[in-house]
Amino acid sequence: MSFFRKHWPWLFFALVVLLFFAKYLDGQHIFAYKDLSRYFYPLRQLMVEQAWAGHWPLWNPYIFCGFPLLATLQSCVFYPVSVIYYLLPFNLAFNYYLIAHYFLAACFMYLLLRHYQLQKMPSVFGALSWTFSGYLLSVSNMNTTLSSVIWLPLVLMVFDKGLARPGYYLPPLSLLLGIMFLGGEPTIYYITAWILLAYALVFASNKINAVLYLFLGYLFSLGLVAIQLLPFLELSRLSDRVVRTTWEIVSFRSFPPRETLTFLLPYLFGNPTLPGNYSEALLGQQLQDWLNSAYLGLVTVVCAFAANWKDKKIVFFWSLAGTGLIMAFGEYTPIYKLLYTFVPGLGLIRFPVKYLFMTTMAVSVLAAFGFQGLLEERRRDSLLAWIFGLLVSISFLITLIFWLNLQAIYNYLVQQYPQTIPIEFFNNLANILQFDLLTMIYATIFLFIFWVLFLLFSKKKLKTAWFAVSLILLALADLVANGASIPVGCSRQVYEQRPDFYRLMQKDKQLYRFYYTHQLDMENRYLFGETFEQGLIEAKTNLAANWPMIFRLYNFMGYDSIRPLPLAQFDINVLTDDKLPRTHKYLSLFNVKYFAATKPLHLQGFRLISHKYQYGLPLYYYENRQVMPRAYFLNEKLAPDRRIGQAEIVLYDYDRVSLKCRTKKASLLFLSDAYYPGWQATVDGKAEHIIRANDLFRAVAIPAGNHQVEFAYQPASFRWGMIISLLSAVALLVIHFKTR
Known part of the structure; x- marks a missing residue:
C-alpha cells in the first residue's frame, strides 16, 4: 500500500497512456497519419534492417539515387528510446516508440512540477495537461518533434537545479540536451537555448555563472552528439536547405491569429483527421495544416488564469506562453519578420506554428500552479466562484446565440464563397458548424461541472482530495475526448499490401x-x-x-x-x-x-x-526499353559506349558496391549512384579518386584489362564525430566524479 501511495502518479500515467492508445498495443493497427506512413515507417525500418545486418545505418540507397541515412537526423539512430526498435517486432516497436514518449512526457513534466514544490495532485494535473494537449498529440505524426520536445521539462528542471550547483549538474544537463538533439528536431534544441538563457537572466543570482553554465552545457552536448552532428552539417551544406531560407519559405505555415480560438474550441475550423469535417478550400489563404489541434483544455486554461500573478515564476511562464504565440503567428505579425532578420539561425527554421510548444508547455505549468492555488485555503473565496459562474453564463449565452442563428450563420458564410465551389464543400461547412455547436455545448457542460465542483469545495461540502481527483478526471475527460481523433492509424495489412x-x-x-x-x-x-x-x-x-x-x-x-x-x-x-x-x-x-x-x-x-x-x-x-545499366563505360566524349567493355555488379549492399570489369582500353567507369563525400573507391585493392560525373554521379578511371572495383561509404564526418563524442563523454565523466 505504501508503494502505491508513493508511486501512484507513475502508475496512473502508464494506465492512462495505455488506455488512450489501446488499439495500437497489439500491432494489428499501426500509426499512419501523414509522414508516419510514407516517411518514418520506411526510414526506421531500413535503419533497423541495416543494424541487424551488421552495418552502421549510414546510407540509404533507395531514394535520390542514394542518400545519407544517419545524417538526416530523422532516423534517430543514436536516440536512446530507439532501442525499442531492436527489442520488439518492427510493427509493435513502431507503435510503442510513439506510445512510450507520451508516458515519458507525463513523467518529465511531473518531475518539473514537483521540483517547483507543487503537491502531487497539481503536478499530475499539469503533467496530463501537457501530455494530452492538442499540440503534443498532433506531433505524434511528426515524431521527431515529439521525441525532442518531451525532454524540455526535464531539461528545465536540471538547468534550474544547476543554477545553484552548475559544476555538479553540467554533465546531466549536457546529456539531456544531447538526447533532445538526437530526438531529431533541431528547432526544439535551438529554441530551448533561448528559453534557458531567459530563465537564467530572470532567476539566477549569479547571472554570469549561469550563462557560462548554459554555454558549457550546450558545448558539451554538441560534443556528445558530434557522431550525429558532423554528418548532419555535411549534408545540410550540400542540400537544398541552404537555398530555402527566403522569408516566404521560412514563414510558411504560420499560425493564423484566428486559430487562437481553437485553444478553447478545438476544430472550430474543422478537424483534418475526420472525413467531411475539414476543407482547405473553406479556409482561404490563412491556413496552416501542420498542427491538427492547438487545444489546451478548458479546465487547463481556467486553472492557468487562477495562478498567482504576483509570483515571479508565473510571470515568466506567462511571458513564455505569449512569446511562443507571437512567434507562432509568423507572417501575421511584423515582430517575427524582425526576429527573422536579426536573430541568427531563425532563418533556417520552417513552419512558425512549431513555436506553440512554448505556449503549450508554459500554460500546462501555469495550470498546475493555478490548480494548487485553488486547493489552498486562501484561494477559496467567493470572488472566484462568481468569476467561474460568469464564465459559465457567458459560455451558455454564446452557445444559445450560435444555436438560434445557426442557419443564418451558414447562409452568411455561403455567400462569402464563389458559387462555383462544388456542393460537397458546402456540405463540409454545414458539418463543421454542427460540430462547432456540439463543441460549445460540451464546453458549457464542462465549465458548469467545474463551477459546481468549485462551489461545493469552497463551501467545504467537498473534501480537498475529492475535489482534486474530480478536477483531474474532468480535465482528462475533456482532453481525451477532444484528442482521441488525432492519432490516426491503419491496419497492418495496408503496410503489407x-x-x-x-x-x-x-x-x-x-x-x-x-x-x-x-x-x-x-x-x-x-x-x-x-x-x-x-x-x-x-x-x-x-x-x-x-x-x-x-x-x-x-x-x-x-x-x-x-x-x-x-x-x-x-x-x-x-x-x-x-x-x-x-x-x-x-x-x-x-x-x-x-x-x-x-x-x-x-x-x-x-x-x-x-x-x-x-x-x-x-x-x-x-x-x-532503352534504359542503361547502373554501371557502364564512357568513351572520350563522355558518352556511354558498350563496345569499350563490360561492368558487372556482383554486390550491391547498403553502403558498398562491388563490380567486375573488363575493358579493352583505359576508360571511365560510370556508376549512376549519387556522388557524395565519404564514398571511396578502390581498383584491384588500390585507392582510386572518384570523379564527379554529370555533377550528380560517380566515375573512376579504369585501365585496360580485367579489374575488381569497389565503392565503399566510409565518411570522415562519422569517424571524427565518433572520436569527438567519445572524448566529450570522457570529459563529462571526469567532471562528474570531480564535482560529486
Whole structure:
C-alpha cells in the first residue's frame, strides 16, 4: 500500500497512456497519419534492417539515387528510446516508440512540477495537461518533434537545479540536451537555448555563472552528439536547405491569429483527421495544416488564469506562453519578420506554428500552479466562484446565440464563397458548424461541472482530495475526448499490401530505378479514397515517396525534409513535365527503367505496361526499353559506349558496391549512384579518386584489362564525430566524479 501511495502518479500515467492508445498495443493497427506512413515507417525500418545486418545505418540507397541515412537526423539512430526498435517486432516497436514518449512526457513534466514544490495532485494535473494537449498529440505524426520536445521539462528542471550547483549538474544537463538533439528536431534544441538563457537572466543570482553554465552545457552536448552532428552539417551544406531560407519559405505555415480560438474550441475550423469535417478550400489563404489541434483544455486554461500573478515564476511562464504565440503567428505579425532578420539561425527554421510548444508547455505549468492555488485555503473565496459562474453564463449565452442563428450563420458564410465551389464543400461547412455547436455545448457542460465542483469545495461540502481527483478526471475527460481523433492509424495489412505494379517491378531482377512526372508527385501529396486506408493504398499504388522503400524499390528521387541540392536542381530544371519529350534520354542514362505519369506519354523507347483510373486520377505505367545499366563505360566524349567493355555488379549492399570489369582500353567507369563525400573507391585493392560525373554521379578511371572495383561509404564526418563524442563523454565523466 505504501508503494502505491508513493508511486501512484507513475502508475496512473502508464494506465492512462495505455488506455488512450489501446488499439495500437497489439500491432494489428499501426500509426499512419501523414509522414508516419510514407516517411518514418520506411526510414526506421531500413535503419533497423541495416543494424541487424551488421552495418552502421549510414546510407540509404533507395531514394535520390542514394542518400545519407544517419545524417538526416530523422532516423534517430543514436536516440536512446530507439532501442525499442531492436527489442520488439518492427510493427509493435513502431507503435510503442510513439506510445512510450507520451508516458515519458507525463513523467518529465511531473518531475518539473514537483521540483517547483507543487503537491502531487497539481503536478499530475499539469503533467496530463501537457501530455494530452492538442499540440503534443498532433506531433505524434511528426515524431521527431515529439521525441525532442518531451525532454524540455526535464531539461528545465536540471538547468534550474544547476543554477545553484552548475559544476555538479553540467554533465546531466549536457546529456539531456544531447538526447533532445538526437530526438531529431533541431528547432526544439535551438529554441530551448533561448528559453534557458531567459530563465537564467530572470532567476539566477549569479547571472554570469549561469550563462557560462548554459554555454558549457550546450558545448558539451554538441560534443556528445558530434557522431550525429558532423554528418548532419555535411549534408545540410550540400542540400537544398541552404537555398530555402527566403522569408516566404521560412514563414510558411504560420499560425493564423484566428486559430487562437481553437485553444478553447478545438476544430472550430474543422478537424483534418475526420472525413467531411475539414476543407482547405473553406479556409482561404490563412491556413496552416501542420498542427491538427492547438487545444489546451478548458479546465487547463481556467486553472492557468487562477495562478498567482504576483509570483515571479508565473510571470515568466506567462511571458513564455505569449512569446511562443507571437512567434507562432509568423507572417501575421511584423515582430517575427524582425526576429527573422536579426536573430541568427531563425532563418533556417520552417513552419512558425512549431513555436506553440512554448505556449503549450508554459500554460500546462501555469495550470498546475493555478490548480494548487485553488486547493489552498486562501484561494477559496467567493470572488472566484462568481468569476467561474460568469464564465459559465457567458459560455451558455454564446452557445444559445450560435444555436438560434445557426442557419443564418451558414447562409452568411455561403455567400462569402464563389458559387462555383462544388456542393460537397458546402456540405463540409454545414458539418463543421454542427460540430462547432456540439463543441460549445460540451464546453458549457464542462465549465458548469467545474463551477459546481468549485462551489461545493469552497463551501467545504467537498473534501480537498475529492475535489482534486474530480478536477483531474474532468480535465482528462475533456482532453481525451477532444484528442482521441488525432492519432490516426491503419491496419497492418495496408503496410503489407503489395500493389500489382510493385510485384511487376520486383520480378525484374536487374538493378534499376523508377520515377514519375512532377504532376503525379504533386497529386501524391494528397490522399484519394473513400476511406483513409483506401487513400493510403492508392498513394502507395501511385508510387508516392517513400512507400516503395518498404519493398526495397529504388527511386530516382524521393521524399525528405532536405534534398540533395544538385539532384533537386537537375530535377526542377531538366525533368519537368513539359521538358520530358526532349530530356527523357537522361532517364535512360541514369538507370530509370519504370515510369509513371498522369497523362499518356509518347517518348521514344517507352512502352505502356498498364493503365488505371481511380478516384478521378488516371495513371499510366511505362517501361523504358532503352534504359542503361547502373554501371557502364564512357568513351572520350563522355558518352556511354558498350563496345569499350563490360561492368558487372556482383554486390550491391547498403553502403558498398562491388563490380567486375573488363575493358579493352583505359576508360571511365560510370556508376549512376549519387556522388557524395565519404564514398571511396578502390581498383584491384588500390585507392582510386572518384570523379564527379554529370555533377550528380560517380566515375573512376579504369585501365585496360580485367579489374575488381569497389565503392565503399566510409565518411570522415562519422569517424571524427565518433572520436569527438567519445572524448566529450570522457570529459563529462571526469567532471562528474570531480564535482560529486
